[in-house]
Every structure is written in C-alpha cells, then in structure tokens.
Amino acid sequence: MEGFKFKNFWRSVITVAAVGLLGLCAACASSSSSSKKSAxxxxxLRIVATEFKYEPNVLEVPAGVPVSLLIDNSRAATEHGLTLVEFGVRLEVRAGEVARKTVVFDRSGEYEFICDLPGHKEAGMKGKLLVKG
Known part of the structure; x- marks a missing residue:
C-alpha cells in the first residue's frame, strides 16, 4: 500500500510540473506572437497640409521600420501632395481628403519633402524628414 501512495505522489508531482511547463510555453508563445505583431x-506620421505649408514640417523616424505616412488635406481649399524623391514616395490628395502610404525608410539621413504641384514648394510647402538609426 505504501508503494502505491509513493507512486501516486510522484505521478502527481510530474503531472503538475508538466501542466505548469505547458502553461509557461503557451504564455511565452503568446507573448512572442504579440511582440511580432506589434513590431x-x-x-x-500625420502631416496636415494647408495653404501653403505642412504641419509639422520636421519629421523624425527610425530607419528600417514601417511608417504610415498620412497626409491630411481635410482643411485645405486646394489639392496638395507630398513627395520624397530619394525614396520614390509621392502622395497626392484632393481638397477635403486624406491619403496614406506605408513606407520603410532604409537609409539614415536628412531628406526634403515637398509638394511638387506647380508653385506649391515655392510658396512654402516643404519640410525635413530625419531618418535616425
């Protein structure tokens, strides 16, 4: 009878340890999965376009991560755009609308963004993008 109790004791200890280990593995997998999603x-980056400026006109982003550029032209009376020549990015948005594009800036440095519609850059629609990393 004592041998039976001893075997049951160790069987219970092993079962509890196995269940705990499985729970720990599931928690680690869940944590790893959510950190991958958030990464x-x-x-x-929300940029508001008006006649004839960007707000903000200086942007800072880390290199190598996805960035959603959002140009909000909802308060403007005319069409505007946002162009980053070095990265091949061009957004154009009608008055009263919003446009979005996801980009990965893979090179550190300082870059100019502009509205390339005729006369807009000359009227003040330009800014700086600082890519850090």
Whole structure:
C-alpha cells in the first residue's frame, strides 16, 4: 500500500510540473506572437497640409521600420501632395481628403519633402524628414 501512495505522489508531482511547463510555453508563445505583431504595425506620421505649408514640417523616424505616412488635406481649399524623391514616395490628395502610404525608410539621413504641384514648394510647402538609426 505504501508503494502505491509513493507512486501516486510522484505521478502527481510530474503531472503538475508538466501542466505548469505547458502553461509557461503557451504564455511565452503568446507573448512572442504579440511582440511580432506589434513590431510590424507601422508608426503613423500625420502631416496636415494647408495653404501653403505642412504641419509639422520636421519629421523624425527610425530607419528600417514601417511608417504610415498620412497626409491630411481635410482643411485645405486646394489639392496638395507630398513627395520624397530619394525614396520614390509621392502622395497626392484632393481638397477635403486624406491619403496614406506605408513606407520603410532604409537609409539614415536628412531628406526634403515637398509638394511638387506647380508653385506649391515655392510658396512654402516643404519640410525635413530625419531618418535616425
């Protein structure tokens, strides 16, 4: 009878340890999965376009991560755009609308963004993008 109790005791200890280990593995997998998801969610940069400026006109982003550029032209009376020549990015947005594009800036440095519609850059629609990293 004592041998039976001893075997049941160790069987219970092993079962509890196995269940605990499985729970720990599931928690680690869940944590790893959620951190992967959050790592791929783009950083949003909201730029408001008006006649004839951007707000903000200086942007800073880390290199190598997805960035969602959002140009908000909802308060403007005319069409505007946002162009970053070095990265091949061009957004154009009608008055009263919003446009978005996801980009990965893979090179550190300082870059100019402009509205390339005729006369807009000359009227003041330009800014700086600082890519850090």
């Amino acid at each position: 791929t969610v783009p950083i949003e």
